[in-house]
Amino acid sequence: MITVDTHIHTHFSHGKASVREMYDAARNKGMTVFGFSEHSPRPAGFDYPTDYKEKLTAAWPTYIAEVSALKANQDGITVLLGIEMDWTVGQDAYIREKLAADPFDYVIAGIHFLETWGFDFKPEDWSGWTQEECFRRYEQFFGTMGDMARTGLFDIVAHPDIIKIFSVDTFRTWMATHPAREAVRAALQAVKNAGMAMEVSSAGLRKLCREIYPGPFFMETASDIGLPISFGSDAHTTASVGFAFDELAQYARTYGYTESVYFRNRTMHTQQF
Numbered sequence: 426m427i428t429v430d431t432h433i434h435t436h437f438s439h440g441k442a443s444v445r446e447m448y449d450a451a452r453n454k455g456m457t458v459f460g461f462s463e464h465s466p467r468p469a470g471f472d473y474p475t476d477y478k479e480k481l482t483a484a485w486p487t488y489i490a491e492v493s494a495l496k497a498n499q500d501g502i503t504v505l506l507g508i509e510m511d512w513t514v515g516q517d518a519y520i521r522e523k524l525a526a527d528p529f530d531y532v533i534a535g536i537h538f539l540e541t542w543g544f545d546f547k548p549e550d551w552s553g554w555t556q557e558e559c560f561r562r563y564e565q566f567f568g569t570m571g572d573m574a575r576t577g578l579f580d581i582v583a584h585p586d587i588i589k590i591f592s593v594d595t596f597r598t599w600m601a602t603h604p605a606r607e608a609v610r611a612a613l614q615a616v617k618n619a620g621m622a623m624e625v626s627s628a629g630l631r632k633l634c635r636e637i638y639p640g641p642f643f644m645e646t647a648s649d650i651g652l653p654i655s656f657g658s659d660a661h662t663t664a665s666v667g668f669a670f671d672e673l674a675q676y677a678r679t680y681g682y683t684e685s686v687y688f689r690n691r692t693m694h695t696q697q698f
């Protein structure tokens with residue numbers, strides 16, 4: 426049974442519930458370790474067509490204060506202060522400054538942008554593309570993942586194949602090719618070399634792709650190279666806390682995993698599931 430959920434959002438970004446409400450949901454679901462990983466504010470030029478960026482930037486100190494207060498007064502659940510830091514190309518200085526400003530237990534890398542394009546916002550962005558154009562985006566995504574890992578700034582790579590979100594059939598076709606497997610293996614090896622973990626996330630089950638993030642080849646490769654996994658629901662509502670964790674556990678066990686990891690004070694801890 427998985428009782429650790431370390432990918433959680435709140436109403437400070439585009440989530441629907443408060444820090445306290447998400448915590449109460451975790452308690453009701455039987456979580457023993459619960460980590461908040463609110464989206465990071467993003468640097469100028471990295472925007473979605475409709476965005477929570479300004480609201481989140483203004484609320485950031487409140488987010489830190491509310492989670493820190495819960496940490497200080499936790500009753501039975503280990504609360505962690507995390508962040509889902511957007512990987513934004515060429516913005517290393519911004520990222521370093523942001524991460525140095527608060528005492529995070531862990532940093533999740535969220536790759537939602539290729540260059541300055543937020544690729545997971547509009548299905549229509551993907552609909553007009555040929556297979557070759559999609560393949561190029563996939564390659565770019567996994568190259569980006571390697572670059573992110575090599576900075577050494579992150580602990581967990583979120584939703585590792587989220588690039589499939591609006592083109593899952595084409596992505597499956599790509600994954601059957603040799604170059605795809607090489608690209609994914611290289612990215613995961615960079616993640617492993619950085620001392621990071623790979624997230625196994627139930628968010629994909631709630632998106633158009635209707636699949637766990639990541640797919641089977643990622644799980645096989647991660648298991649093969651000894652890459653630790655962490656579990657996350659990526660919940661934006663109280664109902665999604667610990668979402669489909671039985672399914673995630675069964676899925677991970679298929680690939681030989683019996684323990685997952687979380688980070689506290691930037692140090693990796695393991696837990697059986």
Ligand SMILES: [Zn+2]
Pocket residue numbers: 509535536537583584
């Ligand atoms: Zn994300």
Ligand SMILES: [Zn+2]
Pocket residue numbers: 432434509535659
């Ligand atoms: Zn997230």
